Each structure stands twice: as C-alpha cells, then as structure tokens.
Amino acid sequence: MNPSHDIAVFIRVVDLGSFAAVAKEANLSPSAVSKIVSRLEDRLGVKLLQRTTRRLVLSQEGETYSIRGREILAAIEAAEAEVTAGRGQPRGHLRINTGTAFAKHRLAPLLPEFLKKYPDMTVELSVTDRRVDVVAEQVDVAIRVGPLGDTSLVTHRLGEVRRIIAASPAYLRRHGTPKQARDLLSHNCLHLRGFSRLAGWPMYVNGERVLLPVTGSMSSDSADLLLDLAVSGIGIVRLGDFLGEAALSAKQLVPLLETCHDDDPTPLNALMPPGRQNIPRVRAFVDFLDGKLRTANQRSIRG
Structure with a gap:
C-alpha cells in the first residue's frame, strides 16, 4: 500500500469528476480506481465521496481531506525537489x-x-x-x-x-489630436469586447471621474488585433501598457490624454x-x- 499514491488518485477523481476519467489518464480500469478510493475510505473510516448515478459529490470529510491531501502531495514533491536540487x-x-x-x-x-x-x-x-x-x-x-x-x-x-490611450501618427494627422476627454466622442475608438469593466473609458471631466461611452467602427475580443489596427491608423485604442510599449517606443503609437485618463492600475x-x-x-x-x-x-x- 502506498498512501501518497492513494491520495493522488483520490484528488484526481475530485478534479476530473469521475472514476472513468482518472482511469483513462492513469491507464487503469475504472473499477481499480474505485477500489483505491474505497480502500482509502475504509482506512479512514469515513465516506469521502457520495456516489450518485450521475456524479460524485464530495462529503464534508472529503472536502477537508482533499485540501490537506493536496498540501501533503505538494510537500512531498517540494521535499524531493529540494533534496535533488542540492546536486x-x-x-x-x-x-x-x-x-x-x-x-x-x-x-x-x-x-x-x-x-x-x-x-x-x-x-x-x-x-x-x-x-x-x-x-x-x-x-x-x-x-x-x-x-x-x-x-x-x-x-x-x-x-x-496600467492602461494607455494611444493612436498612430497617421490617424492623428487625418483626424486631429484629442485635447480633452470629451473629444474622444467624435473619434473612432476601438473597443475591447468581453470585459464589462472595460466597457466605458474612465476619464476625468471637470475633476470628476466618468465612464466615457466611446464608439467606433471596430470591436474585438482580441487586444492584439486592436493594437494592430491602431498601428495601421484605423482608430484610437485603450489597452494594457505591456501591449503598447513596443509600439510607443518605435513611435508607431502616440500616447493621448495622459492628464485626464484614469489608467486604472x-x-x-x-x-x-x-x-x-x-x-x-x-x-x-x-x-x-x-x-x-x-x-x-x-x-x-x-x-
């Protein structure tokens, strides 16, 4: 009997939700996986899993044991790694x-x-x-x-x-450079979909923070795509600083409205x-x- 092996099997059953999934992963039969969990329950004297026709449900004892079991397995791995790392x-x-x-x-x-x-x-x-x-x-x-x-x-x-607002020099030559927050309402602003907290652009207007309802011709759930479109001169973009820093350094993008934009750390x-x-x-x-x-x-x- 290998207690750590039994714990590992039990935790994978919890993670994957079925004996069959763990059996496939471990190259065992579902019945063998079930017996390992039953052996663990017999040794502990408690039910770790409630078995129904549709799914496996952790008991309160099973929840506690899965948390402690993960800590035990991680501690074993850490100890072994630390010993071998000495070499x-x-x-x-x-x-x-x-x-x-x-x-x-x-x-x-x-x-x-x-x-x-x-x-x-x-x-x-x-x-x-x-x-x-x-x-x-x-x-x-x-x-x-x-x-x-x-x-x-x-x-x-x-x-x-932190977020930045930026546009390409070519776009700014064609459409002008916004000087204050509300100027964005008349510009083509590229919108990142799928993130409700980024739906409006947070700006300061007369000292008050507002979510500016910007609009534009393009929206996407890909910040990378919006970056490429902004560099090509399609519109103004708001994105994470790590996305835009290379384009800013190469002068492909120009930062805008830094004094009235909430960069939302x-x-x-x-x-x-x-x-x-x-x-x-x-x-x-x-x-x-x-x-x-x-x-x-x-x-x-x-x-």
Missing part, C-alpha cells in the same frame, strides 16, 4: 498558464533567458483567455491580470498593469496551488519573473 540547479517540468496578450508581449521574450539560466528545466506554456481551473488542470503557476476575487490559491504579487499576480510555491522549479520561475517585471516597471516609470 545542482532546479530541474523538472514546469506548467505555466496565462492569457494570450501577456504570453506574447511579456512572457515569450523572457522565456529564452529563463531556459538558458535553468537548462535542466522544461516549460509547458498553455495560453488561453478563459479562466482555467489551476488545480484540476495541474498548472504549477498561472499569471493573471485583474481582480482575484475569492481564491484558495497561493498568490504572489508581480506588479500591476490592475494587479498582476502569480497563482499557485497550495504547497507548490515551495517547489524549487516553481520558486525559481516566480523569482525570475518577479525580478524581470520589476525592472521593466522601473524603466516604464522613468519613461
């Missing part, structure tokens, strides 16, 4: 998840240096704009922009993202399942990213 640098496979824009504009340029620094590590980067279940999908580190809400995950603050965090923050490969990545982003933020502040 050299952090090693192993690192699973990272983040959004499309952050992956392209911030993370991708940094990964070659990280992999060069840690040659015994491999990285699996999943890129999606949906909020993944970090625990169920076995992600080591998720990078998130925006409010966290309630979360049981371990968080590490990496900094913040939004937290940027690394999220980790409890216990995984102590695993050397995870700690190495978070520390590396933290250092690089702080340097980038300091350069941005200095202008």
